[in-house]
Amino acid sequence: KNVLDANDEVALENRKLMQQYGCLSVNIISAPGSGKTTLLEKTIVGLGGAKSAVIVGDLQTARDAERVADVAAVVQINTEGGCHLSAGQVAAALEKLDIRNAALDYIFIENVGNMVCPSGFDLGEHYRVAMLSTPEGHDKVAKYNTMFQPADVILLNKIDLAEVLEFDSSCIRDDLSKINTRAPLIELSAKTGEGMDAWLAWLKNAKAKLG
Amino acid sequence: KNVLDANDEVALENRKLMQQYGCLSVNIISAPGSGKTTLLEKTIVGLGGAKSAVIVGDLQTARDAERVADVAAVVQINTEGGCHLSAGQVAAALEKLDIRNAALDYIFIENVGNMVCPSGFDLGEHYRVAMLSTPEGHDKVAKYNTMFQPADVILLNKIDLAEVLEFDSSCIRDDLSKINTRAPLIELSAKTGEGMDAWLAWLKNAKAKLG
Numbered sequence: 471k472n473v474l475d476a477n478d479e480v481a482l483e484n485r486k487l488m489q490q491y492g493c494l495s496v497n498i499i500s501a502p503g504s505g506k507t508t509l510l511e512k513t514i515v516g517l518g519g520a521k522s523a524v525i526v527g528d529l530q531t532a533r534d535a536e537r538v539a540d541v542a543a544v545v546q547i548n549t550e551g552g553c554h555l556s557a558g559q560v561a562a563a564l565e566k567l568d569i570r571n572a573a574l575d576y577i578f579i580e581n582v583g584n585m586v587c588p589s590g591f592d593l594g595e596h597y598r599v600a601m602l603s604t605p606e607g608h609d610k611v612a613k614y615n616t617m618f619q620p621a622d623v624i625l626l627n628k629i630d631l632a633e634v635l636e637f638d639s640s641c642i643r644d645d646l647s648k649i650n651t652r653a654p655l656i657e658l659s660a661k662t663g664e665g666m667d668a669w670l671a672w673l674k675n676a677k678a679k680l681g
Numbered sequence: 682k683n684v685l686d687a688n689d690e691v692a693l694e695n696r697k698l699m700q701q702y703g704c705l706s707v708n709i710i711s712a713p714g715s716g717k718t719t720l721l722e723k724t725i726v727g728l729g730g731a732k733s734a735v736i737v738g739d740l741q742t743a744r745d746a747e748r749v750a751d752v753a754a755v756v757q758i759n760t761e762g763g764c765h766l767s768a769g770q771v772a773a774a775l776e777k778l779d780i781r782n783a784a785l786d787y788i789f790i791e792n793v794g795n796m797v798c799p800s801g802f803d804l805g806e807h808y809r810v811a812m813l814s815t816p817e818g819h820d821k822v823a824k825y826n827t828m829f830q831p832a833d834v835i836l837l838n839k840i841d842l843a844e845v846l847e848f849d850s851s852c853i854r855d856d857l858s859k860i861n862t863r864a865p866l867i868e869l870s871a872k873t874g875e876g877m878d879a880w881l882a883w884l885k886n887a888k889a890k891l892g
């Protein structure tokens with residue numbers, strides 16, 4: 471088909487815009503409460519002198535935006551019931567961020583907490599991050615495969631709880647090997663900092679490749 | 682409007698059917714990995730001699746159905762990408778369960794793991810259960826209010842982890858008091874059994890009221 475659906479047309483525009491201004495953009499997708507916002511709080515600080523912005527989508531409230539506002543420019547999108555961010559919403563947020571003049575190095579998009587719908591909508595991001603966390607259990611990669619299959623990197627958060635949960639990441643690795651063999655799996659704890667180096671290195675490398 | 686949308690028409694049919702045959706039905710909605718299936722495994726056993734059936738929705742796999750199959754009749758619905766169960770899917774499942782002849786006391790519907798979309802779709806259930814779990818954090822009631830506002834009972838699972846997470850349920854109670862003052866909040870652990878008595882009592886009372 472030569473006719474892209476409306477979302478994808480806008481996504482293409484977003485992609486061009488962010489690449490033109492040298493912004494490394496990622497779309498972070500995961501279940502509610504897996505730690506996206508906590509990860510961003512720590513990531514932005516960990517990236518040091520780099521200039522970051524956050525676009526965060528939620529059904530209601532600006533709580534996530536408030537949590538990152540002191541370390542990054544942020545735009546909160548309230549979907550009022552919508553179960554995923556759309557390229558159009560991201561386009562509007564990029565304008566609010568004044569992307570052409572803001573000299574941003576990184577744009578982090580925190581999608582609505584949802585393991586199902588967000589993976590169906592291209593936002594124009596450079597990379598897609600799929601995240602799960604240890605309390606969610608061992609079978610989420612198999613059960614929510616549409617989220618993990620197209621991901622560029624996979625984060626397993628709350629690794630600090632693995633012991634108390636008797637969590638073993640080998641099931642995760644096995645299930646991933648059947649659906650996505652190119653995305654690296656990074657085990658980390660946004661809380662304690664364990665594994666954050668590997669994630670920051672991945673980001674910096676992605677940014678460097680942007681040219 | 683006198684024209685019910687297609688889903689609601691089927692939901693009404695489901696509701697009539699389940700009530701006619703004396704089945705207490707609940708639709709359990711929560712984030713992926715909050716413990717719905719574990720709760721059902723323990724609940725069905727806890728209800729003792731009662732006859733229960735489970736209708737479980739997932740994007741992919743029959744893993745949840747396999748987990749409850751030894752304690753209840755079960756139908757697994759694979760939505761193949763659909764982010765919530767529909768009344769039509771439940772209607773088909775009720776036929777598979779042979780509801781008219783099965784003499785079921787309880788029908789548990791485990792919805793797709795998703796805090797956003799399922800609350801928009803009436804399945805014909807008698808009661809709606811909204812569940813969250815301690816690792817998800819303190820702000821989910823406020824952020825995903827559409828799920829909690831219409832619930833008939835609210836379960837806070839994984840209470841056994843509250844100490845290690847430094848989790849305090851008073852924020853949950855405060856946020857709930859602003860949007861839903863009729864649903865009782867039951868703190869429990871499907872894993873250790875703490876609080877399960879209160880949940881089982883709620884179910885038995887609901888069943889008794891069915892007449």
Ligand SMILES: Nc1nc2c(ncn2[C@@H]2O[C@H](COP(=O)(O)OP(=O)(O)OP(=O)(O)O)[C@@H](O)[C@H]2O)c(=O)[nH]1
Pocket residue numbers: 500501502503504505506507508509534582583584627628629630631658659660661662816817818819821824
């Ligand atoms: N133990 C532990 N807890 C964590 C970690 N990361 C986040 N949390 C906690 O998990 C809870 C949820 O974190 P959030 O950052 O709000 O999760 P989220 O994915 O942004 O949630 P939504 O935006 O609502 O989808 C909070 O109580 C965090 O403190 C971690 O690495 N380890």
Ligand SMILES: Nc1nc2c(ncn2[C@@H]2O[C@H](COP(=O)(O)OP(=O)(O)OP(=O)(O)O)[C@@H](O)[C@H]2O)c(=O)[nH]1
Pocket residue numbers: 605606607608610613711712713714715716717718719720745793794795838839840841842869870871872873
């Ligand atoms: N510590 C603790 N873990 C629990 C409890 N209930 C469930 N779990 C664990 O949480 C993980 C997820 O449980 P599931 O029952 O698969 O969750 P679910 O809500 O059915 O998940 P989906 O069907 O994929 O949405 C598993 O590792 C369970 O053992 C609990 O009360 N306490």
Ligand SMILES: [Mg+2]
Pocket residue numbers: 506507508534580
């Ligand atoms: Mg968040």
Ligand SMILES: [Mg+2]
Pocket residue numbers: 717718719745791
């Ligand atoms: Mg389940």
Ligand SMILES: [Zn+2]
Pocket residue numbers: 553554586587764798
């Ligand atoms: Zn959706």
Ligand SMILES: [Zn+2]
Pocket residue numbers: 553587764765797798799
């Ligand atoms: Zn949906």
